[in-house]
Amino acid sequence: MAATLNARRAPKRRRRRLHKPLLTWADKKMTAAMVDRLFWRAGYGPSPQDRALWTGKRVGAAVNWLLTTPPTLVGNPPNNGGVPLSPTTSDTDLVLDWLDRMIRSDNPLVERMTFFWHRHFAVSRNDVSPAMMIKHIGLLRSYADVANNATTDFRSLVQAVSIDPAMLRFLTGELNRKGHPNENFGREVMELFTLGVTNAQGQSNYSETDVQELARALSGWQINTTDPANPLAFFTPARWDAGAKTVLGRAGAFDTTQAIDVVLSHPNHAPYLMRKLWGEFIQSPPDDASLNDLAGTYVRRGFRIRPVLRKILTHRALFESIAEPNMIKAPAVFVPGAMRAMSVFVTGSGPRFRMQSMGQEPCFPPDVSGWEYGPAWLDTNTAINRFRLVSELTQNQAVDLVDVPGETPQQAYDRALAAVGQPWLSPATVASIQAYGASAPAGTVTQRRTRLRLLRALMLGGPDGQVM
Amino acid sequence: MNEFSQDVDAIEVLRCADCAASDSAAYDAIPVDYMPIPTEAIAGFPHGVPRMPRVNRHRFIKNGVLGFAAVYAASKIPWQTAFEAAVAEGAVSGNNCLVMLFLNGGNDGPNTFVPTDPAEYNAYLGLRPTIARSNVPLTNVPTPVGLTPMLGIESQLALPNLPGMALAGPAASPGSLKSLWDAKNIALFPATDYPNPNFSHFTSRDWWFGGVLQKSPTGWLGRWLDLYGSTTNPLQAVSIGSNVSKIIRAARAPVASVPETFAQFGFTVNGAPTATVNAQMAALAGAPAGNASTSRSRTVFGQTVQVAGDLAKINVSNGVNYPANSSLSRRLQAAANLLGAGLGTRIVTIDWGGFDTHGGQLGSQDPQLSVLGQALAAFQADLTTRGIAGNVVTCVFSEFGRRAGENASFGTDHGAGGPMQIIGTQVRGGLGGAPAPLSLLDRGNLRVTTDFRAVYGALLSEWMGGDAGAVLPGAPLPLVRADGGNLIL
Numbered sequence: 008m009a010a011t012l013n014a015r016r017a018p019k020r021r022r023r024r025l026h027k028p029l030l031t032w033a034d035k036k037m038t039a040a041m042v043d044r045l046f047w048r049a050g051y052g053p054s055p056q057d058r059a060l061w062t063g064k065r066v067g068a069a070v071n072w073l074l075t076t077p078p079t080l081v082g083n084p085p086n087n088g089g090v091p092l093s094p095t096t097s098d099t100d101l102v103l104d105w106l107d108r109m110i111r112s113d114n115p116l117v118e119r120m121t122f123f124w125h126r127h128f129a130v131s132r133n134d135v136s137p138a139m140m141i142k143h144i145g146l147l148r149s150y151a152d153v154a155n156n157a158t159t160d161f162r163s164l165v166q167a168v169s170i171d172p173a174m175l176r177f178l179t180g181e182l183n184r185k186g187h188p189n190e191n192f193g194r195e196v197m198e199l200f201t202l203g204v205t206n207a208q209g210q211s212n213y214s215e216t217d218v219q220e221l222a223r224a225l226s227g228w229q230i231n232t233t234d235p236a237n238p239l240a241f242f243t244p245a246r247w248d249a250g251a252k253t254v255l256g257r258a259g260a261f262d263t264t265q266a267i268d269v270v271l272s273h274p275n276h277a278p279y280l281m282r283k284l285w286g287e288f289i290q291s292p293p294d295d296a297s298l299n300d301l302a303g304t305y306v307r308r309g310f311r312i313r314p315v316l317r318k319i320l321t322h323r324a325l326f327e328s329i330a331e332p333n334m335i336k337a338p339a340v341f342v343p344g345a346m347r348a349m350s351v352f353v354t355g356s357g358p359r360f361r362m363q364s365m366g367q368e369p370c371f372p373p374d375v376s377g378w379e380y381g382p383a384w385l386d387t388n389t390a391i392n393r394f395r396l397v398s399e400l401t402q403n404q405a406v407d408l409v410d411v412p413g414e415t416p417q418q419a420y421d422r423a424l425a426a427v428g429q430p431w432l433s434p435a436t437v438a439s440i441q442a443y444g445a446s447a448p449a450g451t452v453t454q455r456r457t458r459l460r461l462l463r464a465l466m467l468g469g470p471d472g473q474v475m
Numbered sequence: 476m477n478e479f480s481q482d483v484d485a486i487e488v489l490r491c492a493d494c495a496a497s498d499s500a501a502y503d504a505i506p507v508d509y510m511p512i513p514t515e516a517i518a519g520f521p522h523g524v525p526r527m528p529r530v531n532r533h534r535f536i537k538n539g540v541l542g543f544a545a546v547y548a549a550s551k552i553p554w555q556t557a558f559e560a561a562v563a564e565g566a567v568s569g570n571n572c573l574v575m576l577f578l579n580g581g582n583d584g585p586n587t588f589v590p591t592d593p594a595e596y597n598a599y600l601g602l603r604p605t606i607a608r609s610n611v612p613l614t615n616v617p618t619p620v621g622l623t624p625m626l627g628i629e630s631q632l633a634l635p636n637l638p639g640m641a642l643a644g645p646a647a648s649p650g651s652l653k654s655l656w657d658a659k660n661i662a663l664f665p666a667t668d669y670p671n672p673n674f675s676h677f678t679s680r681d682w683w684f685g686g687v688l689q690k691s692p693t694g695w696l697g698r699w700l701d702l703y704g705s706t707t708n709p710l711q712a713v714s715i716g717s718n719v720s721k722i723i724r725a726a727r728a729p730v731a732s733v734p735e736t737f738a739q740f741g742f743t744v745n746g747a748p749t750a751t752v753n754a755q756m757a758a759l760a761g762a763p764a765g766n767a768s769t770s771r772s773r774t775v776f777g778q779t780v781q782v783a784g785d786l787a788k789i790n791v792s793n794g795v796n797y798p799a800n801s802s803l804s805r806r807l808q809a810a811a812n813l814l815g816a817g818l819g820t821r822i823v824t825i826d827w828g829g830f831d832t833h834g835g836q837l838g839s840q841d842p843q844l845s846v847l848g849q850a851l852a853a854f855q856a857d858l859t860t861r862g863i864a865g866n867v868v869t870c871v872f873s874e875f876g877r878r879a880g881e882n883a884s885f886g887t888d889h890g891a892g893g894p895m896q897i898i899g900t901q902v903r904g905g906l907g908g909a910p911a912p913l914s915l916l917d918r919g920n921l922r923v924t925t926d927f928r929a930v931y932g933a934l935l936s937e938w939m940g941g942d943a944g945a946v947l948p949g950a951p952l953p954l955v956r957a958d959g960g961n962l963i964l
Contacts, residue, residue, distance in 0.1 A: 134677070290768065331764075331765040331766055331769055332768070332769070333768045333769070334768055335768050335771065335772065374692075385771055385772055386775060388734075390775050390779045394742050394756075398743065398744045398745065401745075402745055433769070435762035435763065436759055436762055439755070439759055439762065440755075440759070442758075443755050457744070457747045460745060460746060461751070464744050464752075465755055469756060469759045470759050470762075470769070470775075470776045471759070471769070471772070474768050
């Protein structure tokens with residue numbers, strides 16, 4: 008792709024602008040495969056309605072819908088064993104509540120982006136109270152909801168997270184006071200949240216002195232838990248180190264807001280964040296032109312998220328390898344995706360523990376660096392658990408297990424395929440599953456039910472079900 | 476004795492709200508620490524097990540569980556190298572090994588080791604009118620049990636009259652904790668904790684697993700491995716039945732996790748023959764792939780079918796009867812199998828149980844104690860049969876103890892000073908720590924008599940080797956036993 012760009016690029020630098028439209032497929036009319044692709048990358052897979060509505064429409068129109076439509080929850084409200092969820096008193100319910108939003112949001116992008124920020128600003132319920140966690144996720148969601156908050160920007164987000172009770176607790180910012188600097192949060196702000204340790208050339212983005220000086224600027228914040236249900240951050244001037252600091256080469260008596268602005272002015276911030284945001288949606292790394300374009304837009308538009316999301320979601324690279332999906336589904340996409348596809352709603356704790364076994368449980372990141380993405384999601388352990396989830400879900404689909412005596416193998420195949428939401432299957436997979444269907448015993452009710460179950464499990468829980 | 480043949484893992488325990496995450500043990504799910512593992516590192520040898528002197532594929536699969544090892548911090552180690560290291564280090568026999576058995580949820584001390592001094596026993600009855608163990612049947616006691624005083628210097632405490640504790644187990648697995656006591660194979664520290672104990676499951680586990688009283692990226696045995704362990708052999712430290720425990724989380728040293736039951740590992744669909752499901756999956760996995768992600772997916776699913784087939788052939792039984800239907804039995808049996816396989820394994824960690832007995836304690840703790848005692852006795856017998864009992868020490872611990880007095884739900888809440896047992900033929904049996912007086916509590920809690928870090932220190936300096944102070948900064952070393960002398964014979 009980069010080679011094509013370079014070949015087309017004329018020697019004169021200013022001509023590059025002319026080729027920018029090459030990067031976007033906003034005006035391209037979507038095939039069914041492209042609709043599937045967009046709704047997997049920006050959500051949890053397409054519904055039959057999504058496919059019907061968007062096939063033949065332009066990429067830009069669908070992306071605009073995703074970016075401007077406030078989500079509505081549709082389908083059966085969740086419960087845990089018949090009892091309404093209580094996220095404030097049960098961690099299981101806390102996880103299930105989020106999973107339910109992923110499953111039932113008609114516009115899924117908000118939950119995808121909320122989870123992206125959760126990956127980015129990872130805080131674990133193990134270390135903060137349920138109320139802090141709920142407030143924290145709510146904060147992330149308000150910034151992820153670019154439909155309701157069109158002008159939401161990363162600067163405001165990182166400022167808000169810096170004085171969020173959950174983050175003050177998780178990275179011990181509440182212990183950071185004048186004369187007793189605690190570097191925990193200051194370090195992660197630069198290392199994980201805004202800059203990365205090194206730039207693309209391998210040079211350090213900041214020094215240990217910068218960490219220490221930044222920590223001094225961030226001091227003074229504590230948490231008021233008088234009302235445990237509503238933890239509040241507060242600032243005590245006497246705990247703040249008001250002295251002069253030098254952060255990233257700039258001197259001043261910075262406070263939290265000013266110091267974060269200094270960090271965000273670092274030249275590696277925009278490429279760092281854009282690369283990570285791109286990687287949430289697109290498998291191949293961005294070529295230089297695309298990254299520069301994104302970083303430039305991001306800075307020019309005042310760190311706003313929606314303009315760059317629009318560029319990424321309409322980027323032609325989103326549709327690369329369209330005949331064979333090329334991104335591994337993370338558990339937090341696979342599980343709600345499978346449940347959406349099978350129209351199974353949250354009725355018990357099972358999916359929470361499956362997500363644990365797959366290595367990704369919302370609200371419980373392994374550490375502050377969040378979860379890694381990519382091929383590492385699949386190992387022999389997690390493969391079993393992914394299949395097992397689908398296998399268990401097939402038993403929840405009682406209505407679709409209605410026995411049809413005399414159903415032909417092809418009819419059974421078609422019914423199974425519809426019951427799991429018509430997922431992508433490679434030609435070889437189709438042939439293999441159909442061969443099973445043709446050979447499976449179907450003389451009794453039990454045999455026909457088993458055939459239906461296994462057909463579905465192989466379609467959605469097998470190797471092809473893991474990619475999007 | 477039929478009641479003990481049920482699967483104690485399935486026992487429902489009433490839990491407080493913030494304990495929901497500790498349910499993971501009861502569900503056999505993974506602990507919160509997790510790192511996605513590259514396929515190359517967990518799937519064994521993609522090109523088959525390399526030929527090595529003395530070890531062929533058959534022996535390898537039979538003895539080892541390397542075919543399915545999830546490796547932490549080992550992603551850069553080629554499997555050929557890891558295997559060679561395992562075989563080379565396995566050749567060094569006689570290395571001392573440590574099994575860390577974590578009782579998940581906070582095991583209650585006074586009902587596991589009951590005071591026998593008359594004044595202490597009266598205090599115990601006063602604190603626990605409903606759930607006290609007694610010679611005399613009381614109203615509201617679901618399972619009245621008697622007292623069997625321990626022998627010799629242990630006469631301050633008694634084991635409950637439960638099969639597998641003071642009593643012999645059911646005929647199928649007759650061992651008991653008392654048999655290990657009588658053989659002087661247990662050093663008991665009845666009230667272990669750290670100063671100003673924190674009653675959060677997570678904080679306490681962090682401290683106990685990390686071996687330091689602060690947030691630590693590494694576990695205490697992980698740090699030991701970094702200093703004294705192998706740089707190449709991930710099987711030197713293995714978590715069985717869970718993902719890699721924080722106890723062995725290292726900065727550099729490779730460690731691994733393996734499943735507890737090899738035969739149950741595979742793709743299953745309700746009603747469908749397992750062979751059919753796996754044959755179909757193998758067919759799907761064999762399809763050609765057009766990009767790296769589908770290739771990865773098909774490869775992993777194919778390896779899973781293959782590994783499941785290999786693991787199903789392993790017969791881990793050594794003729795020793797473990798209590799039936801318990802994941803603890805399966806994990807200890809896998810541990811014995813691994814320790815006896817000569818693959819350089821020095822450390823095994825096992826998480827087990829739901830000891831967070833906020834309510835209905837007798838109904839939930841008793842069956843678990845029964846299984847615990849029987850399984851530990853069976854494990855010792857298994858090690859003896861394999862000829863490695865002299866090389867293995869087992870440490871049984873929990874993240875905290877429980878409140879001295881019972882609560883309104885016939886259970887006990889999070890408290891200080893849980894019991895810690897060090898078990899093995901090379902251990903100097905006896906009462907290593909003083910029992911916490913029930914007549915002299917600290918705000919309703921037991922008074923801690925032993926800092927767990929001191930016991931860790933003795934396990935290192937006297938058993939595993941190395942500088943305990945370097946591994947356990949801030950620990951009160953050395954261990955001072957209530958009955959004097961060393962931890963190890």
